Amino acid sequence: MIDLTPRKLHLLDSYEDGRDARHFSFRIDFPQAHDLATMPGQFFMLAVPGVGEAPFTYVSPPNLYGHFNALIRRMGNLTDALFALRPGDTLGYRGPFGKGWPLFFSPRRVLVVAGGCGLAPLAGLIDEASREHLSSRLSVVYGARRDEDQILARERLRWKLAIPFIETLDDAAAGQRRGTPLDHFDEVFATVQPDTLLCCGPESLMLGAARASVEHGIQPSRIWVSLERRMHCGVGLCGHCYIGASYACLDGPTYRYDRFLALTGATDSCAAPALQRC
Amino acid sequence: MNVVPSVCTFCGVGCGIGLRVENDRVVGVEPQPGHPVSQGQLCAKGWSTSFAIDAGHRLTRPLIKEHGRFRPASWDEALERVANEFGVARDAAGPTAVGVISCARATNEDNYAAQKFARAVLGTHNIDHCARICHSPSVAGLVRTLGSGAMTNGIADIDLADVILVIGADVTENHAMIGARMLRAQARGARLIVIDPRRTRLARLADIHLQPRLGTNIALLNGLLQIILANGWENSAFLASRCEDTGPLRHHLSDVTPERTSAKTGIAVADLEEVARLYSQARAAYLAYGMGITQFQSGTNNVIAVSNLALACGQVGRPGTGINPLRGQNNVQGACDMGCLPNVYPGYQDASALAVQARFGEAWSVTSPVTPGLTSLGMTRAARDGALRALMIIGEDPVLTDPDQNQVAHALGALDFLVVLELSMTETARLADVVLPAASFAEKDGTFTNCERRVQRVRRAVTPPGEAKADWKILAELAVRMGYPGMDWEDAEAVFDEMALLTPIFSAMTYARLDEHHGLQWPCDAARPQGSPFLHEERFPLGKGRLLPVTNVAPDECPDAEYPFFLTTHRLHFQYGGGSMTRHSPLLEREIPAGLLSMHPDDGGALGLHDRQAVRVRSRRGELETRVRLTDEVPRGTVAMPYHFREAPCNRLTNDAQDPITHMPELKACAVAVEGLPAGEAPNAEAGAAEVIRHVHS
Amino acid sequence: MSTHELAEVERLRRHLAQSRRLYEVRDDGQGGRHWQEVGPKDFTPLEPEGDPPPFSAKLFFFAERELLFRFDGGQFYSSLPEVRPQAIFGLHACDLQAIAYQDRFFAQDPHYQARRHATLLVGVECRESCSNGFCSLVESGPLVGDGLADLVLVRRDDARGWWLRVGSAAGAEAIRELRLPTNLDGCQATRESNAARVALAQLHDRELLDGVAALNAGQVSADTWETLGTHCFGCSGCTQVCPTCSCFAPLEQVGASGEVQHERVWDSCLYEGFQAEASGHNPSASPGQRVQRFWLHKFGEPFREQFGHYGCVGCGRCDRVCPGGIGVHGVIGEVGRP
The missing domain is CATH 3.40.50.740 (Rossmann fold)
Structure with missing residues (x-):
């Protein structure tokens, strides 16, 4: 039987990391073995007592002591309440949930495309790659509207030393790259020739990046996107995170692009134009 | 668990509900399939009853x-x-x-x-009580023309109508089960006509939607009446036997022409003629109206104009007809x-x-x-x-x-x-x-x-x-x-019995008889022990009905250079009043649109606003901040706001210019200015509230 | 499993009500028909025929408001419902099929299962089709499928008594003390003729199958869905009464003492806010998309593959409860028309 009751979580610390965003450190009370099995790209349900629960992704997965990090942007009631808390305050935790990114670096050349806060779910994976000296295998293109919208400032400094890491801004100042990640695809494909795409960001960016990658020769079955959906239970019961006949909390949030297309195309013909709109 | 039959409290329709009770707590509701009004259906508010009366937030x-x-x-x-x-x-x-x-x-x-x-x-x-701000003009107007201010007919009369004319009422949202019944009538062949400055759901589904300029109700109704009289489409027999002399009204309308009506209201002559013909020639035409008629400084006269139209066509006093103000509160x-x-x-x-x-x-x-x-x-x-x-x-x-x-x-x-x-x-x-x-x-x-x-x-x-x-x-x-x-x-029964004893129109009602009959419609007395499904079959309380000349009065405050938009107010399907009940439902709360100010996309474009951008709305009386929703539900030049929300209380903006007869304030029209806040900025719910807050603490 | 002779169905009801709470559909005299508790001394005759009640039995298991956990400021405490043995008496085949569907969906849900395990299901097989039903077309009735009920009542053709079919060990145990004689003479023939009669009466609804085919073939245009969507008031009635609908939302309330109670409450995918995210992004922003979603969930092949049955059991409740006229006949009946 599943248990929908949160476990106790301690807020250790937080610091500002991007506009309206904070980088939180948490500690799970009495971490368990399965906490260590958390994969980059999975998510957890954070309970702010008195307000409710919402899904967030890990920047770094829980370690032996139950410590983990998450980057959270202020969006509504729950995050307003979270941002008002202090170190030491008690929260609730359920997770890990869902499917993370595929981990198959060795023979592959992986392109990571992230937009705005979409860098957060990819952070654990980029960390792993940069630690394990897979720099030749992984490159990142990170887009944001303006520089204050960029997140994970400390991590990006570190990553830039280890792997090819392109940053691009919609409103760029002199000396900065301008445009969306897509605007730099020709250059990226010419230099690193990726055969795999991992993408997280606004749905329009992900679908655009996926389509452009297919045009550049990546197989749809070698593209992964991470979908955002409203979620309440995390265990495939509440029904909110449906994508066609699939629930993002069980089968996602990371979907292989061809499967995602099958889900939305085959059973959701009317959803496709909506996705392109956003 | 048990289920207790009751009545929904979220509007004046009075749908039958069963309260599902578990451990002395209402956990849900069930519709009553055999209920004469709601026939086994409910709206979103009714379905959410259990949250509204939850003990958690109660005094x-x-x-x-x-x-x-x-x-x-x-x-x-x-x-x-x-x-x-x-x-x-x-x-x-x-x-x-x-x-x-x-x-x-x-x-x-x-x-x-x-x-x-x-x-x-x-x-x-x-x-x-608050009838003052919903239907006091209905009471005053209909008392002047008929002698009694309530709906002349019942909800079930919709089933018998072959034309349904709705004026200034957002029926599927505010009186949903009446709206549902109208749509069912349309599906079986009745013609549905909606007159509303806003393009409501019912307007979109109607056979004909007339979209008059805000504040031109009387011009429109007089115009329809003039076309009817000019074509001889009036019900002469009814006028002769049931109404007082129509001479003054005919004289009053003598300089009205379809073209002038069209120019004033913004509705094409052909559409005016079509509606005039359909309504007057219907075997039975059911007319319903809402606060788009009453919430004006000319509210009472608006009601009189509605009444004139119905009387002239003899669409009163028979099954399937009537002058039917849709009342707001339960x-x-x-x-x-x-x-x-x-x-x-x-x-x-x-x-x-x-x-x-x-x-x-x-x-x-x-x-x-x-x-x-x-x-x-x-x-x-x-x-x-x-x-x-x-x-x-x-x-x-x-x-x-x-x-x-x-x-x-x-x-x-x-x-x-x-x-x-x-x-x-x-x-x-x-x-x-x-x-x-x-x-x-x-x-x-x-x-x-x-x-x-x-x-x-x-x-x-x-x-x-x-x-x-x-x-x-x-x-x-x-x-x-x-x-x-x-x-x-x-x-409570003793209170009711005392009341019935002193109130002739209730005199034949008891709790037991109400139970037996699924409720009784007044007047219910010795002569009419089964109640009165419709009124005025043989005579009006005044004796003969009166058609009174009335003239269009523009809203007290019209747009100008400083305040260039008309603001009108409305309600949402998912909310009721100030939200003190509905806002306790997590589901209804979630339905609150991000943008509460509806504006035509062209107007939004001219102001450089994008959908959901934060805006400041100002009138001569106050200001507030909310987000804009760009939609063609409103015409160009008119913006609309629902009144339910303390974060964006549109009645801080509205005008208290009043109907001279009933003191009904003109909630449906005032002039406002709209300006965008910088992109990325959120609306401040406290903006413009300073004075109100000071009173709260004083 | 065995089949018994039962002269008086009310005797069975009184017997079952002695050791458990027993619920049966009753008229409330004010236009409503509800599941109401019936005591062991109640002699009211069973009225087995007619339209199913406005609500199926799902509310007995998937409670419309269920406390999931509490938080006292320091700790979270899970909360399981206090259950007492109960019997649901007089369930039609369609509703039993729906329970089986939800049993599968909520297989790992402790709240659902706690309530479900405390319940004895007593079915009754319909002899006539109800007014909106089409159970025979979606294989959910009128005969109660094997294993879907603990006990099943079958009325004799001569209306003089009943057969009682035992469908589970719990059912057998519940009637053991009654010592009913075993007799299945004619039972199967009666059931077969009931099935044929109901199927014949529902034959005119075969157009629904064309609608299901069109739906699954993606032949319904986005414009058609949006037109249907304009008729959707967003009242949530269909999802409330649908015996297989299972979506829920959280409701967190803080009591006067500061204790937090976290409930789950029935939700509806027809609400605009159902998928709206905090950012404002809404993957199902248009009413047409939401109407389409609802019907795909009921009739989509991928769901049928997962659950072994359509999400629609053919009870017709959505037709009755929809103020916009877009229940199953109003949608599936229409989209299949050439």
């Missing part, structure tokens, strides 16, 4: 304010305080210095008790019927008539007051001027729902004493000196009267939370403390 003990803060108190102490304060105010300044604002959501029994408390205990006709009809109006006793018995005063004086063993009473807005003004000292407000939230919010808060702040009977802590209750916890409809016995005059039973399904009590019971205990023994009823 459970009397509260007394000390040094600006509420503290719990015993009933004894709180009632003693209220009795004393009312006594002091009355002794110092006479019975005209005290008043009661009753509640269109409370039961008939509560409302009967409220007006009896005002008249028999306080000795004043200062008793009113018991606004009942609160009027019970005499919670300054000018009438229960059953619309004239409060200024000596015989009526004598009758009630004798029945209640008191000397009846003779000084005419004040309306609720009159009481607000008197409070501001220091003439009204102590006020009781039962279950209403005028700080949120009345026009010109700053003035209302200021007036309530100027009172010596304010007591509020409420389910939960509302904006108005925060201003009170004493707050008394009231029982909800699921926690007491009683009756509601829906908009088609159907009196229906509600039943106690669960225990009130904490120490909450039925309003009539609170009033009865207060009366005893103030030295009046005549309200010491055994139970």
